[in-house]
Amino acid sequence: MTVDDRAPARSNVSLARRAWNIRRKALLMGEVQGQGYIGQALGIADVLAASYFHALDYRADEPEWEGRDRFLLSIGHYAIALYAVLMEAGILPEEELETYGMDDSRMPMSGMASYTPGMEITGGSLGHGLGIAVGMGMGLKRKKNPAFIYNLMSDGELGEGSTWEAAMSGAHHKLDNLICLVDFNDQQADGKSTEMLCSEPLGDKWEAFGWFTQRVDGNDLDAVVAAMDAARNSDHNGPRVIIFDTTMCKGVPFLEAREITHFVRVDADEWGKALDVLEEGKPA
């Protein structure tokens, strides 16, 4: 299958507009709860837009279609971002946006496979996604299914030993159907990731583990798309990783400027202000 045969790639809506739509939906959900991991959602929106509207093959009306590329959200608290892109992709109905985090919602605050169509795994206990992705990669190969597995993880998860067991294992089992996406925003619960447990030089580490490694600006859509293509099309006989350097709260400058951004405090009146600021930068 060539890249252009994949259904989502046929849309004439620009990726920049998709990313903007994802940011807007995430802000609207944040406003519903008055909280949420909005900084991460705004930061990863470009990567998600490129994933769901350029790289991945899937059927919006058949989320468990056997031929789909699997997208695992290892970081459960990024659920707000994934719900936004699942709505944008038509997998979740946009009418349910205001149920976010409410009782009986299909969109709980932390992502769980049993609640949400399109949510492949239960994330949240960090350092799980990549290992599950390795098993799915082994399983797909057994079935001779050519689909890819994407695992989105955070830089904080690089501190978990299980991540590196999985990294070694993915290379050992030559999983060329596995693409790991690392959101490197250098923020975790207690502060800057590089000051908590430094994972640098990160590219060298993945390369030494036998992965085809790229590191790009995760908020530069052209660079993201090029890296996604290279990851998919590489003839490397093993797994692939893209490290995305991203900016927390990207697209809302007054939030970007806040110092502590792992769990961004947004006052009640600021959600509307953030939406207004976003509106000013609306792409065609």
Added chain:
Amino acid sequence: MTMASMARKYEARKVTPKEERQATSAMIASLAAEGYDTVSAPFGQALVQAAKADERIVGLTADLGKYTDLHILGNEMPDRFYQMGMAEQILMSAAAGMAREGFIPFATTYAVFASRRAYDFIAMAIAEENLPVKICCALPGLTTGYGPSHQATEDLAIFRGLPNMTIIDPCCADDIMGMVPAMIEHNGPVYSRLLRGKVPSVLTRHKPDYKFELGKAQMIREGKDALVISTGFMTMRALDAAEQLAKDNVDVAVLHCPTIKPLDVETIVAEASKGGRLVITAENHTKVGGLGEAVAGALLTNGVAPKFRMIGLPDEFLEAGALPTLHDMYGLSVSKVVEQIKGWL
């Protein structure tokens, strides 16, 4: 280690005469057959048989294929065998991933490593998702003399608290060969303890028509003075003890309860309600959170309160040494079971 053994760290020891020495049981050693016929690698054999009939079955291990009898599958069906290396977190995560893709993975390691090191991965990647991963673990309870690093004395307690998890503690080769197809038929996660190598065939000698049934406790021997409700190899010890006690006119019944969860409350309550017998639980596990407390809870909530005692390991990190010595020390040997029952009657 116990405080007593720590205090003796700097005490010189005498060398025992050669003919009196008891070596530490090696980890690869089989559980002593103790007068029973044995079956070689019943788990490996049963799994190969099942795998030949069902393409979904795969085996994964964390560098303990030979020590869990999974190497039988690896040798006979190498394409179905995955060596994951000495990495229990990826063992469980990858098993979860394969189950997500429609396979039935058997993941093997030692009971200590599954229950202690890989717990979060079993809980969240496997149990919370109710995936059909079958976790089969050697060296359950006190079956090695290597000390606490290898003695899984609390694995049942750990997994009993985990929703969705079915737990099996087989007595012997008969149970193991019966439980493998039952685990496959059960569409959900299972934790089972394993006995490996030359495993005695115990239950069919005492009850020729015995067949393992998931979720069922079965009467192996009737008796009017005491009822032993036992699991794992303690059923073998209970049956042997009952034979000895019979010589002293003590009539002991044995109810074998290989499925720890879900517990066969109906059978246990029915048997414990009969005839004012002393009720004793017997398990190769700490008395904290295992079969004994599960049975006690089931009896009390059902309004049954017989005279009740527990045989099991103490709430301690256990000593290293030879298994027969340790089983005597901690009350799991046949003679100690006999002694305890006599003392309680």
